[in-house]
Amino acid sequence: MANHRRKESVADRVYEALKEDIFEFRLIPGDRFSEGDIGGRLNASRTPVREALYRLQREGHVEVLFRSGWQVKPFDFQQVEELYDLRITLERAAVHKICGLAEEPAALRTLTALWNPDHPSERAVGSTVRMLDESFHCDLVAAAGNREMTRIHREITDRLRIVRRLDFSRDERVDATYVEHAAILEALRNGMAREAADRLTRHIRASQRAVREITMERIREAAAAHRSEQ
Amino acid sequence: MANHRRKESVADRVYEALKEDIFEFRLIPGDRFSEGDIGGRLNASRTPVREALYRLQREGHVEVLFRSGWQVKPFDFQQVEELYDLRITLERAAVHKICGLAEEPAALRTLTALWNPDHPSERAVGSTVRMLDESFHCDLVAAAGNREMTRIHREITDRLRIVRRLDFSRDERVDATYVEHAAILEALRNGMAREAADRLTRHIRASQRAVREITMERIREAAAAHRSEQ
DNA sequence: CGTGATCAACTTGTATACATGTGAATTGGC
DNA sequence: GCCAATTCACATGTATACAAGTTGATCACG
Structure with a gap:
């Protein structure tokens, strides 16, 4: 071999x-x-x-x-919107699949421990939370057990990373992330698929809105800095 | 430029x-x-x-x-199953999106005309129906208006083509395809998202079952023919 | 005969040379 | 001064040469 x-x-x-x-x-x-x-x-x-x-x-x-x-x-704003929509579609499907499984995936326990809103560690640094947030959503999809779905979701995550990093540049979004993740997990572990899916949708939409507000400004800044370097 | x-x-x-x-x-x-x-x-x-x-x-x-x-x-059978599941997820999402649109996409009228079960033409050749079936599902997703979703669905379609072609090697599947497509379109144009999505799911699952039954046998045949050529 | 080391033929990974099209600077005409 | 034709440096597309690793046959030896 x-x-x-x-x-x-x-x-x-x-x-x-x-x-x-x-x-x-x-x-x-x-x-x-x-x-x-x-x-x-x-x-x-x-x-x-x-x-x-x-x-x-x-x-x-x-x-x-x-x-x-x-x-x-x-930069194609419409494309970003479409990728967010697709992300929501996939993650909602994952949530429903997870609730339909015979037994709860082990990953859910790990995630619940990590996203305890009272947990004090890790919260300081925005970039850390960003990576953890990425892991949360990827792990959630992976827990549904469809490798192809996981792969596509991973690809979308990669393409959205360039804008998602803007989401955690504000503290209130970091705090909200902990609360929202915990609520999603609770609903999910109680088998409330509909509830979990709706919470997840609102969570992603909130991130989408935050990103939308910051994106254009940041890109302009970066372009200006880039020009002044040359 | x-x-x-x-x-x-x-x-x-x-x-x-x-x-x-x-x-x-x-x-x-x-x-x-x-x-x-x-x-x-x-x-x-x-x-x-x-x-x-x-x-x-x-x-x-x-x-x-x-x-x-x-x-x-x-050949990875589990992967094929997963791709089918993903296809169902995407097409169901597309159906719901279409029903949520302000106005009916023009593509629906075209599809309805094409998939009239009483229409006599085109039905003879299996390979033609296969291509038309592919178009039906791709057009349906495209009508939802999310280009990224359309692109991913297209990719999945490409990867499933190798097995889907087996679906139309039996006449009863060809006939069923016409009936099922027409029923899906009717529900869709009446704004019955749930009904359309469920019909679509059953339609794809039927195709999946048919393919599953034929695949292994065919692959064995092809492998045998291949060996005897050498 | 069985078994393990050796080696040569092949394989992909990478670098580089050549073919061909693009586009912006240049030049010539006015 | 301005505009259009021309030219040429440079871009990617393709072919080929070389580097490095794999594999299976072969050969020596027990």
Whole structure:
């Protein structure tokens, strides 16, 4: 049998680096660049760079212009709304599936312990809460037991990360997250599928609204900072 | 502005050819091959072949074994079940969205005309009905107006095509498809979301059952035929 | 005959050279 | 000064050369 646990390839490294550049706004939506640029900056030849770019293209983060370079996909507000809608659809379906399972998934206990609103730790740092929030929703979907659904949800999570990080830049949203997650879990563990799904929907919609309010302003800031650096 | 209407690239051609080979069982799940094989057979260098293979890999049709060749992804029955479940989730969501729209999408009228059970044409050929059935479900999801949902549904449709084609190898399934589609559309156009969603679910589950019954037998046949050719 | 080390043929991963199209700067005409 | 045609640096698409790992056959040896 082949050994598939090989060390990280150059293509993987370039992929991760580019993804982070995009998520951290070091590459602004609309920015154009060439395969040669990236290769030079990350010390790689065009072949692995191209592989990484094609992956990012399939995931919707960049697009190629025929013989005229690449660009970070311009921000599409409607697309973000649609991704949020799709997320809600998938997570609601997951909740109903979980309530239909013969026995409660072990993951629910772990999540309940973690998202106790009285729990004092972890709450200080926004970026930590963001990652935990991501895990919460991904774990919830995973608990439903459909790997394909989990995979698609993961993909959507990746694409929304660039905007979701704005959600936790305000303390009241951090607090609300704890309360809302706890309420969702309680309903879920009591088998109240409808209740859990509705709470989950409201929770995601609240995040969506918060993000919507902050997004455009932040992007403008980042673009301005980016220009002044050049 | 860049001209994006360029002619089909070699990579595209290889991609389409490989996809058809897989769907037509000329490449059996489990078959192993190398990039060089494909390049030689389709008159292309390794670069576009690799690009095509990576696309197929992301779509779940093939996988690469580190420095040890490629193989058509072995058939995973659980994955097919999960994809069907996901399809149902998405199409149910689409139905509910459509019923929530301010006005009926124009596509519904087109579909209603096409799927009249009394309509005599088109019914003879199974492969035609298969394509029409695919269109029906894709158009239904598209009518909900969420492009991301449509895209994901399209991806799932692609991955299920290899098994769905088995559904229409029996006449009673062809007939049933007409009746079921018409009933779904009727409920949908009367704004009966619950009714339409439930009918749709039963329709897809019936297809799923039919496919499940035929799949293993067919794969065995194809594998046997394949072996005798060698 | 059985078994383990060795090795050569193949495989993918990566780098690089070449083909071809794009687009912006340049140049020439007015 | 302005505009259009031209040109050329540079972009991606493709082919090929090289690096590094896998695998299965082979051969030596018990």
